Amino acid sequence: MNTYAPHYEPAPVTTAELDWADLPTVDLSLASTVDGRVALSRIVEQAMQEHGFFYVTNHGLDADQNARIFDIADVAFSGVSPQDKETYVAKMKENGSYQGYKPRQYWHIDNGVRDQNEHYNVNRDITRREHPEAFRPFLPEVSAFTKYNHEQILHPLLRLFARVLGLPEETLVQLHNYEAVGETYVRFMKYYPRSEEEEQSTQQVWLKGHTDFGTVTILWSQPVTALQILSRDNVWRFVKHVPNALVINAGDALEFLSGGILKATIHRVVQPPPDQRGYTRLGVFYFAMTDDSVKLAPLIKRDGIQPRFTEENAPTMADWRTARTRAYGQSVLKKNEAEKGVEEEVINGVVVRHYN
Numbered sequence: 183m184n185t186y187a188p189h190y191e192p193a194p195v196t197t198a199e200l201d202w203a204d205l206p207t208v209d210l211s212l213a214s215t216v217d218g219r220v221a222l223s224r225i226v227e228q229a230m231q232e233h234g235f236f237y238v239t240n241h242g243l244d245a246d247q248n249a250r251i252f253d254i255a256d257v258a259f260s261g262v263s264p265q266d267k268e269t270y271v272a273k274m275k276e277n278g279s280y281q282g283y284k285p286r287q288y289w290h291i292d293n294g295v296r297d298q299n300e301h302y303n304v305n306r307d308i309t310r311r312e313h314p315e316a317f318r319p320f321l322p323e324v325s326a327f328t329k330y331n332h333e334q335i336l337h338p339l340l341r342l343f344a345r346v347l348g349l350p351e352e353t354l355v356q357l358h359n360y361e362a363v364g365e366t367y368v369r370f371m372k373y374y375p376r377s378e379e380e381e382q383s384t385q386q387v388w389l390k391g392h393t394d395f396g397t398v399t400i401l402w403s404q405p406v407t408a409l410q411i412l413s414r415d416n417v418w419r420f421v422k423h424v425p426n427a428l429v430i431n432a433g434d435a436l437e438f439l440s441g442g443i444l445k446a447t448i449h450r451v452v453q454p455p456p457d458q459r460g461y462t463r464l465g466v467f468y469f470a471m472t473d474d475s476v477k478l479a480p481l482i483k484r485d486g487i488q489p490r491f492t493e494e495n496a497p498t499m500a501d502w503r504t505a506r507t508r509a510y511g512q513s514v515l516k517k518n519e520a521e522k523g524v525e526e527e528v529i530n531g532v533v534v535r536h537y538n
């Protein structure tokens with residue numbers, strides 16, 4: 183018998199008419215045959231060129247299993263006392279790691295306004311850290327969920343990305359071992375409604391435009407519309423909720439490994455449309471990174487595309503994620519004089535951009 187968790191009921195789907203990103207869909211049930219993988223890799227290739235994001239459907243978990251994970255996610259916030267959250271806070275500065283709680287208001291957004299979201303981040307090796315007492319009964323399910331994301335979703339996607347790059351199918355899978363030392367983790371994330379003043383001072387931005395640090399991000403679609411991607415025509419477009427689908431994007435590390443062919447797409451979170459304001463927004467993610475020891479040098483080179491690192495100067499996955507985690511939302515960013523709303527910092531010799 184699974185431990186009881188109160189049901190988290192998300193906001194109803196918005197009826198607002200918005201500028202939606204028209205993202206392609208990868209039906210993962212087709213990945214079991216070679217022909218299927220060839221066809222899907224073409225969809226992935228085009229999706230990555232045109233949008234940098236795509237949906238995944240038929241991943242194998244049903245609507246009830248999906249709802250259960252969101253119920254468990256909410257236990258980390260509604261079911262844990264403020265004192266316990268403090269006890270299990272992440273050592274972002276000391277360790278360059280998000281494992282544990284990222285408290286509300288830890289990040290600076292804009293004009294002195296800080297974020298209104300909290301996370302609970304759990305390494306796929308759930309024994310790496312201790313967990314708040316109220317959350318412990320759910321650890322076996324969380325562990326099964328990370329294993330499922332890793333082996334049944336991440337690995338099949340990495341095989342498709344390898345095909346897109348013209349590499350042997352297992353090339354990227356071999357860099358993402360479930361058992362190896364590395365940061366790949368599940369993030370539970372809850373956003374809280376903000377004051378009118380906070381909305382105005384940040385021009386409705388809840389989470390600045392950024393790229394993810396790792397290789398692949400698996401976002402479990404949820405109904406509160408607020409995620410936007412920066413389209414290739416430089417317009418921010420909303421990602422529409424698709425029930426029980428996944429929203430997939432590449433992060434910095436996959437961009438580096440692919441020699442710049444698979445781009446880490448910039449995305450941000452903004453205030454939801456009027457009919458969804460006043461609700462909390464609960465998210466579930468699987469942030470994949472390579473094993474810590476992997477050097478993020480290009481696996482392939484293509485004419486006309488300049489890789490960000492060479493074999494000599496590439497950081498390891500551990501170097502990159504710890505540097506990014508220490509700096510994110512904390513470092514003083516420099517305004518880019520030429521481009522409005524763009525701020526920059528330099529990490530491992532690479533300019534990292536942030537967008538308002």
Ligand SMILES: O=C(O)CCC(=O)C(=O)O
Nearest residue numbers: 389394408409449451465
């Ligand atoms: O909340 C979302 O939809 C996206 C969050 C995000 O981009 C992140 O945590 O990196």
Ligand SMILES: [Fe+2]
Nearest residue numbers: 392393394449
């Ligand atoms: Fe992100």
